[in-house]
């Protein structure tokens with residue numbers, strides 16, 4: 347079956363390049379089942395967040411799987427209401443409790459609004475205390491990215507952003523290079539967009555390699571060096587999505603897919619809209 351490929355982060359930790367994301371999967375049986383299915387297949391990386399309100403189910407699936415905790419990579423994200431002096435440390439302790447684990451592999455600041463510098467300082471402290479192994483950011487695309495990176499003693503290991511063949515983030519990749527920060531892709535298959543999935547180029551390549559269009563897109567991400575965690579609750583999709591380690595796109599094919607970049611996002615919000623939306627939201631399950 348599929349093999350894991352590991353990528354070295356700027357702090358030396360090795361992250362599995364492929365995982366499962368659990369955004370919008372309800373807490374309880376659905377999250378537990380999706381994560382267990384993935385773990386049984388050999389997936390060893392789970393991407394959740396406080397805001398998804400399903401960390402308890404992720405923790406339960408990990409425990410129930412019987413797999414050694416050290417063989418699984420868990421990423422979670424602090425929400426904006428978790429940011430602040432003396433607030434972030436408490437929020438991390440609560441997160442450890444919800445995930446039922448002694449440490450988090452990768453802790454991200456979910457959004458570029460609020461008291462993100464204070465949050466970063468306390469996230470760095472959590473690394474020193476062994477509660478967190480790696481720290482990173484998500485959705486930092488404004489000038490706040492450089493502000494945070496210049497402020498940071500520990501440079502972000504990753505920036506998790508919207509990234510797929512229609513929005514390839516080449517400019518952001520260049521901005522991150524000097525910090526050694528890698529890109530993680532959210533919406534790797536465009537949040538299930540039919541327009542993206544049904545691109546004739548993916549159909550053509552799918553026929554050549556006996557793979558689905560989604561598998562071609564995911565394989566493109568791997569060869570681009572993106573860290574991915576497509577979401578699915580469908581066991582067949584979870585299995586198929588991970589079955590992408592037995593073929594290789596040629597340089598010419600990679601180049602053709604690069605040509606699909608339209609610079610168009612599926613999710614659009616200006617910084618001031620992000621400020622307005624995110625500052626008032628507080629996840630219910632503290």
Ligand SMILES: NC(=O)c1ccc[n+]([C@@H]2O[C@H](COP(=O)([O-])OP(=O)(O)OC[C@H]3O[C@@H](n4cnc5c(N)ncnc54)[C@H](OP(=O)(O)O)[C@@H]3O)[C@@H](O)[C@H]2O)c1
Pocket residue numbers: 366367368369370393394456484485506507531532533534535536537538539560575576577578579580583584586587
């Ligand atoms: N940091 C952030 O702000 C942020 C934002 C968004 C997402 N994320 C992370 O990124 C992860 C992935 O993003 P996403 O879940 O929004 O989008 P996605 O992974 O691009 O797409 C998920 C959608 O594609 C469908 N799908 C999955 N596999 C498929 C297949 N083989 N064939 C056809 N359809 C398939 C899923 O439906 P089924 O369930 O029916 O398979 C679901 O509707 C999230 O779970 C989360 O961990 C982070």
